[in-house]
Amino acid sequence: MEVKDIISQVEGLFGRKPNKYLMQIINDGLMDIASKRLVNEDTAVTDLMEGQRYYDLPPGLLKIVSVEARQENTSGEQEFAPMQKIDRAALTIGDES
Numbered sequence: 058m059e060v061k062d063i064i065s066q067v068e069g070l071f072g073r074k075p076n077k078y079l080m081q082i083i084n085d086g087l088m089d090i091a092s093k094r095l096v097n098e099d100t101a102v103t104d105l106m107e108g109q110r111y112y113d114l115p116p117g118l119l120k121i122v123s124v125e126a127r128q129e130n131t132s133g134e135q136e137f138a139p140m141q142k143i144d145r146a147a148l149t150i151g152d153e154s
Contacts, residue, residue: 098122 064079101115105126114121125137 060080060083063083064076067079067082068074099115101118103112105112124140126140127135128138130136
């Protein structure tokens with residue numbers, strides 16, 4: 058959709074408006090979309106089960122930013138530690154590690 062299409066639709070619904078006003082409305086909409094894109098993040102927690110290799114992901118998930126595992130630190134408190142990325146080139150065919 059192009060700007061001229063948006064302007065013609067707005068004018069069809071609300072009558073003729075100044076171009077400066079219409080451009081300001083379009084810019085406000087674009088800024089709103091951009092701000093929601095930057096803060097549209099969610100966190101999910103899943104318990105790991107011994108021997109389970111695959112886990113269901115939350116519905117609507119678009120991108121995984123990080124994976125962390127909860128573990129005890131030296132003082133006995135729970136903390137989250139980032140998981141190390143597995144280098145696929147280091148795996149051999151049939152390797153289950």
